[in-house]
Amino acid sequence: xxxxxxxxxxxxxxxxxxxxxxxxxxxxxxxxxxxxxxxxxxxxxxxxxxxxxxxxxxxxxxxxxxxxxxxxxxxxxxxxxxxxxxxxxxxxxxxxxxxxxxxxxxxxxxxxxxxxxxxxxxxxxxxxxxxxxxxxxxxxxxxxxxxxxxxxxxxxxxxxxxxxxxxxxxxxxxxxxxxxxxxxxxxxxxxxxxxxxxxxxxxxxxxxxxxxxxxxxxxxxxxxxxxxxxxxxxxxxxxxxxxxxxxxxxxxxxxxxxxxxxxxxxxxxxxxxxxxxxxxxxxxxxxxxxxxxxx
Amino acid sequence: xxxxxxxxxxxxxxxxxxxxxxxxxxxxxxxxxxxxxxxxxxxxxxxxxxxxxxxxxxxxxxxxxxxxxxxxxxxxxxxxxxxxxxxxxxxxxxxxxxxxxxxxxxxxxxxxxxxxxxxxxxxxxxxxxxxxxxxxxxxxxxxxxxxxxxxxxxxxxxxxxxxxxxxxxxxxxxxxxxxxxxxxxxxxxxxxxxxxxxxxxxxxxxxxxxxxxxxxxxxxxxxxxxxxxxxxxxxxxxxxxxxxxxxxxxxxxxxxxxxxxxxxxxxxxxxxxxxxxxxxxxxxxxxxxxxxxxxxxxxxxxxxxxxxxxxxxxxxxxxxxxxxxxxxxxxxxxxxxxxxxxxxxxxxxxxxxxxxxxxxxxxxxxxxxxxxxxxxxxxxxxxxxxxxxxxxxxxxxxxxxxxx
Ligand SMILES: Nc1ncnc2c1ncn2[C@@H]1O[C@H](COP(=O)(O)OP(=O)(O)OP(=O)(O)O)[C@@H](O)[C@H]1O
Ligand SMILES: [Mg+2]
Numbered sequence: 001x002x003x004x005x006x007x008x009x010x011x012x013x014x015x016x017x018x019x020x021x022x023x024x025x026x027x028x029x030x031x032x033x034x035x036x037x038x039x040x041x042x043x044x045x046x047x048x049x050x051x052x053x054x055x056x057x058x059x060x061x062x063x064x065x066x067x068x069x070x071x072x073x074x075x076x077x078x079x080x081x082x083x084x085x086x087x088x089x090x091x092x093x094x095x096x097x098x099x100x101x102x103x104x105x106x107x108x109x110x111x112x113x114x115x116x117x118x119x120x121x122x123x124x125x126x127x128x129x130x131x132x133x134x135x136x137x138x139x140x141x142x143x144x145x146x147x148x149x150x151x152x153x154x155x156x157x158x159x160x161x162x163x164x165x166x167x168x169x170x171x172x173x174x175x176x177x178x179x180x181x182x183x184x185x186x187x188x189x190x191x192x193x194x195x196x197x198x199x200x201x202x203x204x205x206x207x208x209x210x211x212x213x214x215x216x217x218x219x220x221x222x223x224x225x226x227x228x229x230x231x232x233x234x235x236x237x238x239x240x241x242x243x244x245x246x247x248x249x250x251x252x253x254x255x256x257x258x259x260x261x262x263x264x265x266x267x268x269x270x271x272x273x274x275x276x277x278x279x280x281x282x283x284x285x286x287x288x289x290x291x292x293x294x295x
Numbered sequence: 296x297x298x299x300x301x302x303x304x305x306x307x308x309x310x311x312x313x314x315x316x317x318x319x320x321x322x323x324x325x326x327x328x329x330x331x332x333x334x335x336x337x338x339x340x341x342x343x344x345x346x347x348x349x350x351x352x353x354x355x356x357x358x359x360x361x362x363x364x365x366x367x368x369x370x371x372x373x374x375x376x377x378x379x380x381x382x383x384x385x386x387x388x389x390x391x392x393x394x395x396x397x398x399x400x401x402x403x404x405x406x407x408x409x410x411x412x413x414x415x416x417x418x419x420x421x422x423x424x425x426x427x428x429x430x431x432x433x434x435x436x437x438x439x440x441x442x443x444x445x446x447x448x449x450x451x452x453x454x455x456x457x458x459x460x461x462x463x464x465x466x467x468x469x470x471x472x473x474x475x476x477x478x479x480x481x482x483x484x485x486x487x488x489x490x491x492x493x494x495x496x497x498x499x500x501x502x503x504x505x506x507x508x509x510x511x512x513x514x515x516x517x518x519x520x521x522x523x524x525x526x527x528x529x530x531x532x533x534x535x536x537x538x539x540x541x542x543x544x545x546x547x548x549x550x551x552x553x554x555x556x557x558x559x560x561x562x563x564x565x566x567x568x569x570x571x572x573x574x575x576x577x578x579x580x581x582x583x584x585x586x587x588x589x590x591x592x593x594x595x596x597x598x599x600x601x602x603x604x605x606x607x608x609x610x611x612x613x614x615x616x617x618x619x620x621x622x623x624x625x626x627x628x629x630x631x632x633x634x635x636x637x638x639x640x641x642x643x644x645x646x647x648x649x650x651x652x653x654x655x656x657x658x659x660x661x662x663x664x665x666x667x668x669x670x671x672x673x674x675x676x677x678x679x680x681x682x683x684x685x686x687x688x689x690x691x692x693x694x695x696x697x698x699x
Pocket of ligand 2: 362363364485
């Protein structure tokens with residue numbers, strides 16, 4: 001049998017191209033603004049500024065060992081002459097993450113609040129996550145052509161599901177009595193969300209954010225196939241020229257970014273209240289001796 | 296008597312078609328039958344009672360009898376299926392969302408079994424939660440929260456986080472959070488059940504102390520009889536969704552409404568439930584002390600009533616002593632012929648009256664050792680009655696009747 005599913009999808013894409021171009025253009029404009037702005041910013045900043053900022057974050061959120069690692073690893077990237085590509089990739093990941101989270105987190109809240117929304121979204125999310133990453137590239141390229149923006153769009157779609165899911169899960173798993181307490185003391189729905197549910201769901205939300213960023217990073221590399229640029233290009237060039245060394249260098253750059261982003265976002269997830277920025281700073285300047293055990 | 300909260304024919308059915316199940320309940324079908332036929336659960340069925348201003352009203356019953364459901368309908372965390380709940384005469388069940396939120400912010404607050412504190416907030420912030428939600432400015436709400444913390448003895452821990460506190464301390468915060476909004480009604484759903492026994496009694500005392508300083512209307516859920524007896528002014532007993540009896544602990548022990556209620560109280564230490572005043576009877580001959588009452592006169596009054604014992608009190612009923620025919624006679628023997636004797640010369644020595652509010656347990660040894668009934672006086676020393684060994688045994692036996 002030859003079910004014409006492929007044709008159907010093509011027709012649907014054509015239809016959407018014809019009728020929703022405006023919406024797509026708007027979406028693309030936002031992404032273009034973000035990716036462009038971030039790429040420009042990170043490209044314009046001298047490397048040492050970026051390194052100092054990231055190392056500072058590492059010191060604040062994790063520990064001095066990780067800060068040292070950040071400096072060393074970014075130094076290696078610089079030495080491999082891959083700084084520019086790494087910053088392009090970082091910009092793309094951050095832009096895609098901002099949009100993915102901007103859409104995903106509110107969707108997660110809607111899903112937690114309404115069983116109907118949850119029932120509709122769940123299969124869609126499953127679909128989005130199980131489809132091979134490459135498949136997103138085709139419609140993205142069709143709608144938006146080649147370049148950074150379609151790459152970012154494919155990344156947004158591919159990386160969004162975990163933040164939706166984990167937001168939903170986090171809110172639904174907030175202790176019933178805490179929610180009852182919120183209601184019993186007179187919270188309106190808005191207060192209940194912001195004073196009870198979101199704070200208590202924070203570890204789960206942060207795990208979702210972390211996963212979204214990590215998935216985004218993996219997708220951004222793939223998206224270089226449609227001209228998204230960055231480290232993915234380096235890897236791709238390595239493959240095309242059968243240049244193992246170049247491919248490996250590109251891969252190493254990705255790994256460095258992955259480790260830094262992962263540790264930093266995870267640290268926000270674990271952030272108990274004792275790790276408030278102020279407390280951290282105090283600890284930093286108050287007593288060098290009171291070093292926390294490295295995790 | 297003012298009803299602070301008034302529950303009128305309240306029903307709660309859990310399930311997709313509550314009206315259908317409601318019809319069946321009203322036709323007299325039982326909870327189990329309805330569940331079998333429709334799959335719906337009758338949480339509460341035709342509950343009606345009044346909760347008085349300033350009392351601790353205990354709701355007691357086995358697991359699943361509907362206690363939590365009942366108390367949650369009082370602040371409408373759960374909507375009733377039928378009936379009404381009146382707070383100071385205003386029907387909570389028909390309030391708008393906005394009115395309801397106002398009531399929850401100012402008039403009714405709640406204490407939870409597993410404390411339900413917000414882990415990301417300090418003890419102070421937790422305590423100020425209700426005020427924060429109500430939009431009270433920061434300085435004022437923190438001042439009021441500190442006051443509430445002070446009342447439960449946790450002021451020094453204001454800046455701690457909940458996970459740094461013991462269970463008992465956490466529940467003090469829960470209590471302070473509820474008190475901080477200065478509510479007229481306090482709902483406590485098994486508030487002390489998660490605490491170990493020692494801390495639990497301590498918290499009960501704490502509640503009673505707070506209550507003695509400022510009597511609020513407290514609805515206290517528990518499945519623990521001792522707790523119910525300790526804190527409850529009145530107790531409502533729930534069985535399979537129905538309120539089967541409402542009354543003071545003594546009422547319920549004396550006249551249990553049915554076998555279920557009786558079984559609750561089986562094995563209850565009656566001597567803890569009743570006080571000396573509950574058991575004391577006025578069936579002794581009394582003699583009012585005045586100038587004319589002599590030993591001889593007293594003796595003839597005893598013989599006249601064919602008794603061997605009399606209680607002597609003054610004109611204001613203030614207890615003075617006990618005389619017996621033996622004590623009177625031996626006193627007479629020591630008297631000169633023409634001396635009628637003053638009655639206090641004949642008082643039986645070593646008879647100490649018991650206080651009416653003393654637990655019966657304290658009086659028991661007294662009554663057991665004494666050959667005479669134990670006189671009981673109120674807090675102004677006025678004679679209330681006596682407790683005889685026979686009356687004591689009768690009372691103690693009452694609780695065993697159900698076991699045969
Ligand atoms: N949300 C709900 N949906 C369906 N049935 C419920 C719901 N909440 C309670 N019930 C049922 O209503 C009945 C009363 O439950 P409730 O929680 O009020 O009992 P309880 O007296 O508080 O018991 P426990 O001592 O175990 O807390 C039970 O049969 C319970 O299964
Ligand atoms: Mg319960």
